[in-house]
Amino acid sequence: MAAIPRTLCTALVKETTVAEKWRNWARQQACVPARVERPADEEQLSAAIKRAAREGLRVRAVGSGHSFTDTCLTDGVMIDQTGMQRVLGVDRATGLVRVEAGVKLHRLTAELHQHGLALENQGDIDTQSLAGALATATHGTGERFRNLSANVVGCRLVTATGDVVEIDEARDPDAWRAARVSVGALGVISSYTLRCVPAFRIHRIDEVRPATEVLVDLDRLVAEHDHFEVMALPHTDKVLTYASQRTDRPAAPPGRLAAWWNDDLLSNAGLGAACHFGRLFPGAVPRVARALTGVIGRYEQLNDSHRVYAHKRRVRFTEMEYAIPRVHAVEALERVRALIVARWIPVLFPIEVRFTAPDDAFLSTAYGRDTAYIAVHQVVRAEYEPFFRAVEAIMDEYEGRPHWGKRHFQSAATLAARYPAWQDFQAVRARLDPHGLFTNDYVARVLGAPAGREA
Ligand SMILES: Cc1cc2nc3c(=O)[nH]c(=O)nc-3n(C[C@H](O)[C@H](O)[C@H](O)COP(=O)(O)OP(=O)(O)OC[C@H]3O[C@@H](n4cnc5c(N)ncnc54)[C@H](O)[C@@H]3O)c2cc1C
Structure with a gap:
């Protein structure tokens, strides 16, 4: 049998992705995505999303898999941001910190501490990714403190076209209120700007x-x-x-x-x-x-x-x-x-x-x-x-x-009336992801079908 040239071998290895089974922390939710992409930066993240869209595959970001629901499951492309955990900038005077979305909370809080800063409040574990924790409105306790997402000043979101949108209150107040708690339904967030407080x-x-x-x-x-x-x-x-x-x-x-x-x-x-x-x-x-x-x-x-x-x-x-x-x-x-x-x-x-x-x-x-x-x-x-x-x-x-x-x-039918700004969220979703590239079964169930496609 003729030997396969080395260059072709390498190409085959790159193109052929072995199906990986993914399970959540509780080991009660599992899926086999078509492939798992592991971008190392925003550019690679954008390329991964464009590739998936071209191939007609849906996209789901995953953090640390600490959600108990089927929110991360996909048979399309799973985006794992373990390679995107850098702290990109710290302004100690204002407390504003720019950080990649995949950073684990324990890593973030340890780095913040070295700069004399801290998160205003936290939940009872710190193994989640920042993006995963924010996407589901993760919270701690304390009547004077809001959930973690309230300290998001801005973020960069990679949309279904692979374009990067800069979101903050001044530029687009509705997108800012939607992206802080998005259930992953708007796109994949590559980085956040957070307001932190002096360490305590x-x-x-x-x-x-x-x-x-x-x-x-x-x-x-x-x-x-x-x-x-x-x-x-x-x-x-x-x-x-x-x-x-x-x-x-x-x-x-x-x-x-x-x-x-x-x-x-x-x-x-x-x-x-x-x-x-x-x-x-x-x-x-x-x-x-x-x-x-x-x-x-x-x-x-x-x-x-x-x-x-x-x-x-x-x-x-x-x-x-x-x-x-x-x-x-x-x-x-x-x-x-x-x-x-x-x-x-x-x-x-x-x-x-x-x-x-x-x-x-x-x-x-x-x-x-x-x-x-x-x-x-x-x-x-x-x-x-x-x-x-x-x-x-x-x-x-x-x-x-x-x-x-x-x-x-619950389903979208039972939840809509419990959220006064439900339609505002849906309007932002229709604008940023009209065809539901980021809609999996969970999102379709709890938020409904996207504007441009029946789920
Ligand atoms: C032991 C344990 C303790 C917990 N304690 C608390 C607590 O004290 N308080 C609390 O409120 N919750 C708590 N939770 C729940 C947990 O904080 C949330 O489920 C959180 O979403 C998990 O974060 P994760 O990084 O594992 O995200 P995942 O579960 O992996 O993902 C959650 C969601 O985030 C989306 N997502 C991930 N990355 C991105 C991105 N870059 N852009 C857009 N969307 C993205 C996913 O698509 C998914 O919809 C706990 C869970 C466990 C297992």
Whole structure:
């Protein structure tokens, strides 16, 4: 057999892409894209999008795959921006930072810290990509702080034609409000300009308290703390609270043993073992829940903000989270707690309650209202759907808006009325991606078909 010339070999290797299976963090969503493109910069990103459009393939960007929904799935071209993580410019005086969209939050916050800067607020992990976190309106807690997307001053978006559009409030206010939380439906963002704040530390105390004592006083507790979070412990009358204040005091991290006990043993190994035991022996869950609650002690940390916000999450789970008007927080939480008891739902993960200020990104879950977020979780391989559907029915009564990256059973038909600026978002989408190059099944389901094409 004639040998294939070396140059042709190289060409074949370049052109033939082995199908790669992609899975999300929870390992419950999977797809085999036609190919995965890994651009190293904006120019390569634009070329990848043009190539896909020419071939009639749809395009989906992926961050760290930490969304629980099918939002990243595609049989077209998947864009992985792991090679686009550079910090492009820092202005310490104004706090404005230009950064490539694929940067992981832990890398970004570590670099910001070296410049004496920080993100204004963060969620409870930092393994997401910046673009992925922003696209789904990822948030932390604190009634004076908005979700992460509120600090986007501008971005550069690669559209369906491969052109790069510079977006900020002055140039195009509607596109700016749409692109901050886009669910990936407008194009692929190559970089952001973020408003950051001077670095700060957080003093946080975690402790178990009687649920009634906390819930009766919730408004005061939320107002008195920079960040306040309630983790209601199912099948018990207790809640675990995370109460944080910003401070200039010197760092005083917890001792090694305390950190290992709390972060490794209790929050991960112990919780994981208990959840899987509960999955196999559901009847034992209430007793296990009470036993677990009994071993959670007070835990105190004082450290740089990015170190305190981020937790290790080694137990794989799936999650649903709803944003509801803050005034309904206690009532809605009480209904979820009662549901778990009444239906004997074998869940050990806490019901998480957080708070944010309103903002104005068209698809932000906190658009135009003081918001409480209520989240339920279930360990992977355990049945979650009947539980989540029952919780969703409660949240529907409060005009709940589901987190775009977490499980829900809504569609564009049920969501449109819950977003006052829904049509404004759709107008920007029709302008930037009229033929739905960036519309996958999830986007078609939750945002509807694009203007120029039936999905
Ligand atoms: C353990 C765990 C803890 C979590 N904690 C929190 C929390 O505290 N608060 C909270 O609000 N959420 C939380 N989440 C949810 C998570 O923040 C969101 O699902 C987030 O979107 C995940 O980021 P990612 O980088 O993994 O994005 P992916 O899940 O990979 O993608 C999310 C979306 O972003 C789009 N996208 C990615 N890159 C681009 C780009 N360059 N341009 C345009 N669109 C793009 C994708 O197409 C997709 O629609 C948590 C999730 C997990 C698994």
